[in-house]
Amino acid sequence: xxxxxxxxxxxxxxxxxxxxxxxxxxxxxxxxxxxxxxxxxxxxxxxxxxxxxxxxxxxxxxxxxxxxxxxxxxxxxxxxxxxxxxxxxxxxxxxxxxxxxxxxxxxxxxxxxxxxxxxxxxxxxxxxxxxxxxxxxxxxxxxxxxxxxxxxxxxxxxxxxxxxxxxxxxxxxxxxxxxxxxxxxxxxxxxxxx
Amino acid sequence: xxxxxxxxxxxxxxxxxxxxxxxxxxxxxxxxxxxxxxxxxxxxxxxxxxxxxxxxxxxxxxxxxxxxxxxxxxxxxxxxxxxxxxxxxxxxxxxxxxxxxxxxxxxxxxxxxxxxxxxxxxxxxxxxxxxxxxxxxxxxxxxxxxxxxxxxxxxxxxxxxxxxxxxxxxxxxxxxxxxxxxxxxxxxxxxxxxxxxxxxxxxxxxxxxxxxxxxx
Numbered sequence: 001x002x003x004x005x006x007x008x009x010x011x012x013x014x015x016x017x018x019x020x021x022x023x024x025x026x027x028x029x030x031x032x033x034x035x036x037x038x039x040x041x042x043x044x045x046x047x048x049x050x051x052x053x054x055x056x057x058x059x060x061x062x063x064x065x066x067x068x069x070x071x072x073x074x075x076x077x078x079x080x081x082x083x084x085x086x087x088x089x090x091x092x093x094x095x096x097x098x099x100x101x102x103x104x105x106x107x108x109x110x111x112x113x114x115x116x117x118x119x120x121x122x123x124x125x126x127x128x129x130x131x132x133x134x135x136x137x138x139x140x141x142x143x144x145x146x147x148x149x150x151x152x153x154x155x156x157x158x159x160x161x162x163x164x165x166x167x168x169x170x171x172x173x174x175x176x177x178x179x180x181x182x183x184x185x186x187x188x189x190x191x192x193x194x
Numbered sequence: 195x196x197x198x199x200x201x202x203x204x205x206x207x208x209x210x211x212x213x214x215x216x217x218x219x220x221x222x223x224x225x226x227x228x229x230x231x232x233x234x235x236x237x238x239x240x241x242x243x244x245x246x247x248x249x250x251x252x253x254x255x256x257x258x259x260x261x262x263x264x265x266x267x268x269x270x271x272x273x274x275x276x277x278x279x280x281x282x283x284x285x286x287x288x289x290x291x292x293x294x295x296x297x298x299x300x301x302x303x304x305x306x307x308x309x310x311x312x313x314x315x316x317x318x319x320x321x322x323x324x325x326x327x328x329x330x331x332x333x334x335x336x337x338x339x340x341x342x343x344x345x346x347x348x349x350x351x352x353x354x355x356x357x358x359x360x361x362x363x364x365x366x367x368x369x370x371x372x373x374x375x376x377x378x379x380x381x382x383x384x385x386x387x388x389x390x391x392x393x394x395x396x397x398x399x400x401x402x403x404x405x406x407x408x409x410x
Contacts, residue, residue, distance in 0.1 A: 008222075009209040012265065013370075017202040069206075069265070151371040155346075 003054040004037040006162070008061075009154060010069050018175035027172035029150050031133065032065035034058055034165045041089040041161035051097035058165050059103035063110030066169035076171055077111035078184075079146040081135040082118050083166045085125040087158035095122035098165055108138075111169055115192040116141040125164075128155050133168045139189040144181025145173035198250045202378065203231040204258075205370045206265040216392040225275075225386040227349060227368045228262040230254060237285035237377040248293045251381070255294075255301025258383050263305060268387055274400065275362045275386035276302050276330070277351035280338040283374035291338035294381045299334040302383060306330040306354060331408040332357045343372050349384045353400060358410050360397025361389035 011031045015023050036058075039050045059082075067074055082103060084095035099120050108114030119134035119141075130153040137143035152166040173184070188194055208226035212218055232254075236244050263270055278298035280291035306329045335350040335357075346369040353359035366384050374380050389400070398410060 005212055006214065007209055007211050009207065010265075011208075012204075012206045014204045014206075015202070016204070017200075153369075155367040 002050070002057050003034065005034050006037070007035040007154070007157070008065070009033045010065050012069050013150065015175050021176060023175045025172070027170070027175050028070055029135070029168060029170045030066040030069040031150055031152055031166060031168045032062040032069070033152055033154060034062060035154055035157040036163050036165060038087060038090045038094055038161050038163045040094055041087065048094065048097035051094055052101045055098035056102035056106060058098070059167070060106030060110060062165065062167035063107040063169060066167060067110055070169065070171050072171050074110060074112035077138060077169050078172055079135045079137050079148065079170045080107065080111060080114070080118055081120065081133040081150070081168045082107070083121040083131045083133040083152060085123055085129050085131050085158055085164040087160045087162045088124060088126060089160040090124070090163060092122060092124060094163060098163065107167060111138055113189070114138045115189050117192060125158060127157060127159065128153060131166065133166050135168055135170060137184070137187070139192070140182065140187040141193050142182045143173070143184055143187065144179060145177030145184065148174050198235055198247055199254055200233040201230050201254070202233065203370065203373060204261070205229045205231070206262065207368065208266050211391045214391050219391050223386065223388050223391045224266050224268060225366050225384070226262050226266040227366050227382055227384040228258045228265065229368055229370050229380050229382045230258055231370060231373040231378055231380050234283060234286045234290055234377050234379045236290055237283065244290065244293060248296055251293060251297035252300060254381070255297040255383070256304050258381070259301040259305040262383055262385055266385065266387070270305050270307065272387050273306055273385045274354060274388050275351040275364060276334055276354050277349045277366070277384040278334050278336045279347045279349040279368065279382040279384070281345050281347050281374055281380040281382070282338070282340045283378040284340065284342060284376040286340065286377070286379065288338060288340055290379055294338070295336060298336070298381065298383060302334060302385070303330040326406045329354055331355045331406060333408060341374070343374060344369055347382065349382055351384055351386055355406070355408070356398065356403040356410050357408060358398045359400050359403065360395060361393035361399060364390055
């Protein structure tokens with residue numbers, strides 16, 4: 001284990017009704033978070049390799065936790081997103097090191113395919129800071145029904161020398177999408193966009 | 195006519211605590227909470243008789259208790275701590291949250307293998323006093339509030355068989371982003387698999403429970 005994990009948190013948000021209308025089947029979004037020690041807290045380091053490796057490890061671990069919590073097969077995942085909150089003794093660049101270089105490949109393996117970019121958000125924060133994890137369809141970024149976000153927050157993290165890393169996977173889009181745009185059945189899934 | 199129990203959302207939360215800046219636990223402490231967001235049929239006006247909903251909540255409670263245990267990835271035998279709570283939307287009153295006391299407690303006792311007299315419990319006369327009659331003997335600690343969407347509730351937890359077990363006094367923060375709406379209620383169950391991860395303030399230990407009266 002490259003990352004020093006203090007806590008792992010998994011949440012599932014299942015919506016059975018929205019706007020007074022039944023949602024059938026219910027929409028479900030799963031959020032998995034890891035609270036980890038930031039190996040570069042309190043010091044400037046040109047090289048951020050340890051965080052890049054941690055990102056690779058957490059992409060698989062958190063992606064698999066989401067899929068497991070939804071009780072689905074990887075190919076039944078619809079959308080995904082990722083985010084990180086860096087404690088005050090770290091830098092925004094530390095979140096970037098976790099999220100961007102290596103986290104994507106193992107996450108895509110956990111949800112199968114994943115031609116589209118993984119939408120992301122990052123910020124510095126403190127205990128209980130909330131971050132809205134942006135979501136997009138995993139195979140075609142332009143699918144309008146799947147633009148969404150899920151709020152991620154850990155009441156006792158991140159401490160100054162910690163980072164909260166969050167991954168969201170869904171098995172659905174928004175509850176009652178009806179604003180047109182590219183539909184799931186129109187996905188070609190080759191360029192990650194349409 | 196809309197059903198008395200009308201659930202809009204179910205939110206589950208589980209966490210594995212490996213350490214809190216002390217020695218890493220050989221087995222992580224698992225804590226979890228489940229929250230059901232439902233319509234408050236009594237919102238917007240004073241209703242003298244709200245008891246029909248209390249009975250109607252029983253099946254939902256049992257279902258939530260089972261779902262929570264599954265989400266925590268453990269068997270009911272592994273559950274050592276529990277708690278419950280409710281958040282009432284702005285058009286309701288605190289008393290509506292109190293409807294959860296009996297069904298919430300009953301739900302977890304049903305799951306955790308309580309061997310007491312269910313009819314007596316529902317009549318407010320539960321409890322047995324000699325030998326270990328079963329599990330889930332303690333009163334289920336609770337809290338409730340009226341709050342806006344996203345309100346956080348600190349749900350207290352204690353040992354399932356003896357309220358005075360000091361290592362198991364705990365609380366878990368529960369909030370559902372976007373809920374409750376003003377005409378909704380959130381009912382919450384919480385469970386844990388053990389003591390606080392670095393419990394070390396002495397007091398009654400779980401292995402020293404002897405009176406089996408739900409307290410010591």
